[in-house]
Amino acid sequence: MTEATETRVERKERTRRAILDATLELCEESSLVALSLRQVAKQVGIVPTAFYRHFDSIESLGLALVDESFVSLRAMLRDVRRPGRPGREEPSFRDIVDRSVDTLVSHVQKERQHFNFIVRERAAGPLSVRAAIRHQVELCERELATDIARLPGTEEWSNEDLHVLSNLIVTAMVATAEDILVAAGRPDLERAVGERARQQLRMVLIGAFSWRSH
Amino acid sequence: MTEATETRVERKERTRRAILDATLELCEESSLVALSLRQVAKQVGIVPTAFYRHFDSIESLGLALVDESFVSLRAMLRDVRRPGRPGREEPSFRDIVDRSVDTLVSHVQKERQHFNFIVRERAAGPLSVRAAIRHQVELCERELATDIARLPGTEEWSNEDLHVLSNLIVTAMVATAEDILVAAGRPDLERAVGERARQQLRMVLIGAFSWRSH
DNA sequence: AGATTCGGTGTACGTTTGTACTCCCAAAGC
DNA sequence: GCTTTGGGAGTACAAACGTACACCGAATCT
Known part of the structure; x- marks a missing residue:
């Protein structure tokens, strides 16, 4: 118990x-709802019944993966939000857009399995998993809304306006993530998707700001 | 053979x-990849092996459903595109947006199963089904791009610009369709989703047009 | 040192799965 | 009217499924 072997909990x-990783891997070409407990066990290298020592159903496994995936995603959001170089005054829209999209692209590539899982199960997972993902995405939208509210020029937007905009942005970024996953391995395609996302984000921001100012 | 009984092909x-309908119904809470041939057969009321008289796998059944769903979706697009009253000169952006969103909302509600199927299988279906859906959505984007190109003020946009915009719009409309499906049965929520889509579309159009004109 | 806890094993069960095979019989073709 | 055709029924089987149960052995606790 001193230092070398926390072996009991450690091993667990x-x-x-291993179960979480195996599931992510198996989900790359299928979906949670088409996944059997025995497939997971085989991939991990344990006997089927040992699965129950860790999760009591595929569904609760899915919920754990949702939590884990969004931890990773929130780390990305913190990266985006991290203010630019301290010397600079106000980063332009263009800077914000460029950094955001770059962060998204590289993060999706680095955490491919997590994003793949979320995108897939968001639409087709067990009901509770879908609900959990929807909830997390909503939280992201709210965070983005408060970020936008801190931008100069948004002082008198209503909460509803803020949310309409952040919902559109999140939607576009989720779609971009999907396209990056589809384009995986073809660098030219990946760059095209990123460039498109950049243009779209700029367009949306211009539209939002020039609309609000009548 | 005269008129009363075309019974052979008719019956088939x-x-x-019945198989297509049963599959759509079963897919409402699951997904193609989690669907067994036997479930479908039971729902239809035929013996499992009879399934093969019509499709040689669940996957090819899925491809048939993609075709069918997009026939329905294209009918919707024709409705949107149908020009306004002949007397009127140029329908305003606002008119176009309102009619488009109204058409989308009512069509999704009327063809709930088809949209549900597409949204679900687009992300989680068998590979070939996903590819088929992606292809069809791309066709829709191209159609929308040529529609936009006919609008006044877009004369000198590049093809790429047109496609970036139409991709964004289609993405937003797909997301709206998803939200309508989630909101199904709660009329106030449904109206809120529609209203949000309207605002977003207007925002996007304003952004696109004011961006292009420097 | 002895008792306990618990992650993992092995066996065993009743279901459900996809599919191969043979058979049936009414509509279609001759 | 006889033959052909083809959708559907029925039986059959090996494989994979979720899960219940008894069991093991090493890390943990007393």
Whole structure:
């Protein structure tokens, strides 16, 4: 118990991780609802019934993966939000857009399995998993709305306006993430998707700001 | 053979329809990849092996449903595109947006199963089904791009610009369709989703047009 | 040192799965 | 009227499924 072997919980955690990883891998070409407990067990290298020591159903496994995936996604959002170089005064829209899209693209590539999982299960997972993902995405929209509210020129937008805009942006970014996943491995395609996302984001922001100012 | 009984092909077509309908119904809470041939057969009321008389796999059944769903969706697009009253000169952006969103909302409600199927299988279906849906959506984007190109003020946009915009619009409309499906049965929510889509579309159009004109 | 906890194993069960095979019989073709 | 055709029924089977149960052995606790 001193330092070398926390082996009991340690080992359990290792198997748990193996289950999560195996599931992410198997989900790359299928979906949670088409996944059997036995497939997961085989991939992990444990006997089927041992699965229950960690999760009591595929569905609760899915909920754990949602949590994990959004931890990773929120880390990305923090990266985007991190203010630019301290010397600079106000980063332009263009700077914000460029950094945001770059962060999204590289993060999706780095955490491909997590994004793949979310995109897939968001539409087709077990009901509770879908609900959990919808909820998390809504939280992201709210966060983005408060970020936008801090931008100069948005002082007198209503909450509803803010949310309409952030919903559109999140929607476009989710779609971009999907396209990056589809384009995976073809660097030219990936760059095209990123460039398109940049243009779209700029367009949306221009539209939002020039609309609000009548 | 005169008129009363085209019964041979007629009957076959009837069973085929029953299979398609049963699949759409079963897919409402699951997904093609989690669907078994036997479930479908039971729902239809035929013996499992009879399924093969009509499709040689769940996957090809899915492809048939994609075709069928997009026939329905294209009918909607024709409705949107149908020009306003002949007397009127130029319908305003606002008119176009309002009619488009209204058409989308009512059509999604009327063809709930088809849209549900597409939204679900687009992300989680068998690979070939996903590819088929992506292809059809791309066709819709191209159609929309040529529609936009006919609008006054877009004369010197590049093809790429047109496609970036139409991609954004289609993305937003797909997301709106998803939200309508989630909101199904709660009329106030449904109206809110429609209203949000209207605002977003207007925003996007304003952004696109004021961006292009420097 | 002895008792306990618990992650993992092995066996066993009743279901459900996809599919191969043979058979049936009414509509279609001759 | 006899033959052909083809959608559907029925039987059959090996494989994979979720899960219940008894069991094991090493890390943990007392």
